[in-house]
Amino acid sequence: xxxxxxxxxxxxxxxxxxxxxxxxxxxxxxxxxxxxxxxxxxxxxxxxxxxxxxxxxxxxxxxxxxxxxxxxxxxxxxxxxxxxxxxxxxxxxxxxxxxxxxxxxxxxxxxxxxxxxxxxxxxxxxxxxxxxxxxxxxxxxxxxxxxxxxxxxxxxxxxxxxxxxxxxxxxxxxxxxxxxxxxxxxxxxxxxxxxxxxxxxxxxxxxxxxxxxxxxxxxxxxxxxxxxxxxxxxxxxxxxxxxxxxxxxxxxxxxxxxxxxxxxxxxxxxxxxxxxxxxx
Amino acid sequence: xxxxxxxxxxxxxxxxxxxxxxxxxxxxxxxxxxxxxxxxxxxxxxxxxxxxxxxxxxxxxxxxxxxxxxxxxxxxxxxxxxxxxxxxxxxxxxxxxxxxxxxxxxxxxxxxxxxxxxxxxxxxxxxxxxxxxxxxxxxxxxxxxxxxxxxxxxxxxxxxxxxxxxxxxxxxxxxxxxxxxxxxxxxxxxxxxxxxxxxxxxxxxxxxxxxxxxxxxxxxxxxxxxxxxxxxxxxxxxxxxxxxxxxxxxxxxxxxxxxxxxxxxxxxxxxxxxxxxxxx
Numbered sequence: 001x002x003x004x005x006x007x008x009x010x011x012x013x014x015x016x017x018x019x020x021x022x023x024x025x026x027x028x029x030x031x032x033x034x035x036x037x038x039x040x041x042x043x044x045x046x047x048x049x050x051x052x053x054x055x056x057x058x059x060x061x062x063x064x065x066x067x068x069x070x071x072x073x074x075x076x077x078x079x080x081x082x083x084x085x086x087x088x089x090x091x092x093x094x095x096x097x098x099x100x101x102x103x104x105x106x107x108x109x110x111x112x113x114x115x116x117x118x119x120x121x122x123x124x125x126x127x128x129x130x131x132x133x134x135x136x137x138x139x140x141x142x143x144x145x146x147x148x149x150x151x152x153x154x155x156x157x158x159x160x161x162x163x164x165x166x167x168x169x170x171x172x173x174x175x176x177x178x179x180x181x182x183x184x185x186x187x188x189x190x191x192x193x194x195x196x197x198x199x200x201x202x203x204x205x206x207x208x209x210x211x212x213x214x215x216x217x218x219x220x221x222x223x224x225x226x227x228x229x230x231x232x233x234x235x236x237x238x239x240x241x242x243x244x245x246x247x248x249x250x251x252x253x254x255x256x257x258x259x260x261x262x263x264x265x266x267x268x269x270x271x272x273x274x275x276x277x278x279x280x
Numbered sequence: 281x282x283x284x285x286x287x288x289x290x291x292x293x294x295x296x297x298x299x300x301x302x303x304x305x306x307x308x309x310x311x312x313x314x315x316x317x318x319x320x321x322x323x324x325x326x327x328x329x330x331x332x333x334x335x336x337x338x339x340x341x342x343x344x345x346x347x348x349x350x351x352x353x354x355x356x357x358x359x360x361x362x363x364x365x366x367x368x369x370x371x372x373x374x375x376x377x378x379x380x381x382x383x384x385x386x387x388x389x390x391x392x393x394x395x396x397x398x399x400x401x402x403x404x405x406x407x408x409x410x411x412x413x414x415x416x417x418x419x420x421x422x423x424x425x426x427x428x429x430x431x432x433x434x435x436x437x438x439x440x441x442x443x444x445x446x447x448x449x450x451x452x453x454x455x456x457x458x459x460x461x462x463x464x465x466x467x468x469x470x471x472x473x474x475x476x477x478x479x480x481x482x483x484x485x486x487x488x489x490x491x492x493x494x495x496x497x498x499x500x501x502x503x504x505x506x507x508x509x510x511x512x513x514x515x516x517x518x519x520x521x522x523x524x525x526x527x528x529x530x531x532x533x534x535x536x537x538x539x540x541x542x543x544x545x546x547x548x549x550x551x552x553x554x555x556x557x558x559x560x
Binding site for chain 1: 447477490540549
């Protein structure tokens with residue numbers, strides 16, 4: 001693996017470039033992005049120069065897609081006829097079924113590995129990038145067992161050096177899981193902030209504690225990134241929302257009974273358990 | 281105001297004692313609590329000694345109640361016949377209507393001022409106390425205008441020195457507001473964790489990002505404290521849960537339409553606005 005191209009030089013793409021460098025990668029890392037992002041990516045030290053998607057396809061052993069999902073779907077269509085035999089294309093998208101399907105349709109066989117680094121922060125863009133963004137965070141790979149590509153082993157070693165926790169799943173398992181662990185929390189935070197907004201119309205309440213700040217942090221997310229996440233994972237998200245609606249009804253109906261204490265205990269046990277998962 | 285008693289030497293009570301000292305209070309601060317809490321409160325430097333509730337009632341200019349709500353309701357009943365004329369009793373409970381009603385029934389006129397410091401942390405007990413716990417946090421006072429008590433002015437000056445942001449409301453306004461800004465977020469976090477627990481039964485998922493950690497922090501809360509909050513604010517909480525259930529349904533039904541982007545924008549605007557409130 002001598003030459004890497006990062007398509008979409010934002011928070012994730014730039015962080016991946018910085019992490020690769022920190023892990024000792026000596027080859028070229030080029031970027032495919034807007035002029036502003038290329039400039040920021042070069043200044044950050046994550047990429048050495050900007051190239052076109054055509055140039056990236058001709059020169060790269062690894063093409064790392066880190067655009068919003070709708071843009072990646074377009075990129076995969078364009079890349080299809082350009083990709084060299086043996087090149088590994090991987091992505092950092094938050095849903096996997098739609099991307100895997102598009103990659104299977106347009107890319108040559110044995111060239112696509114699905115990926116999803118479960119890392120991020122409030123700020124966006126190359127300016128917020130960090131070499132350690134992926135450290136101790138889950139990095140889901142999908143379909144790794146199904147393809148034969150000589151660069152997969154090396155890519156995996158770099159992910160380990162970067163400190164990512166590799167987890168293998170099918171695209172379907174991934175999408176059902178993140179509907180519950182990522183998309184549901186996002187939509188609840190949004191629904192909570194929308195509910196409160198309706199009660200204050202224009203002015204914000206002053207009477208709140210740190211809990212409301214935690215619970216509305218995800219609601220700060222920009223809609224643009226989320227629209228294509230929601231579009232490409234509707235079924236599992238609708239299922240997750242329906243499960244949750246039942247849980248809220250259960251909470252409301254149990255308020256007058258001792259059952260509410262059991263619900264608190266079940267919830268508290270789960271909240272502790274996911275924190276223990278992280279400490280390991 | 282020469283003598284203060286803190287009834288319930290936990291996180292809030294001990295922090296109040298430490299804050300009073302830091303603000304220059306030179307009088308005695310006694311504690312009414314379990315032997316373990318009295319020991320911890322003395323070691324922290326928040327109280328000088330442990331006393332009985334009877335002794336506290338005889339000696340104090342200010343009695344600061346910082347127990348769980350159900351315990352405070354009992355304390356108010358017991359305190360009724362013991363309180364000296366001119367003594368100010370105030371509390372730190374998370375709901376105000378039930379406490380105010382009980383105080384009005386059992387305490388002498390002009391002795392009760394409702395209070396709610398909107399501060400806290402995950403850890404509990406005197407050991408987690410901080411002199412600056414109330415700094416830059418809202419501190420709701422209820423009924424201050426309705427009573428004539430010579431210690432109110434001095435208590436208010438100490439709250440200002442402590443850095444608390446005093447907000448005056450009626451008990452009813454307070455309870456409706458915190459149903460939305462505090463009790464609703466708590467119950468959502470609990471319902472979210474319970475929903476996820478149901479989907480993994482025993483094991484926790486590994487595939488999640490920092491968003492799920494934010495959204496399940498409140499779910500860690502111990503049920504005991506919350507049961508009496510829920511019991512004393514059922515009506516407003518049921519209303520808040522119903523508004524929220526409509527919002528979740530709206531999110532689910534808008535997933536297939538462009539309306540979901542507008543919902544994200546409304547929510548994001550609100551989430552920014554409450555953060556701006558804090559910065560002022």
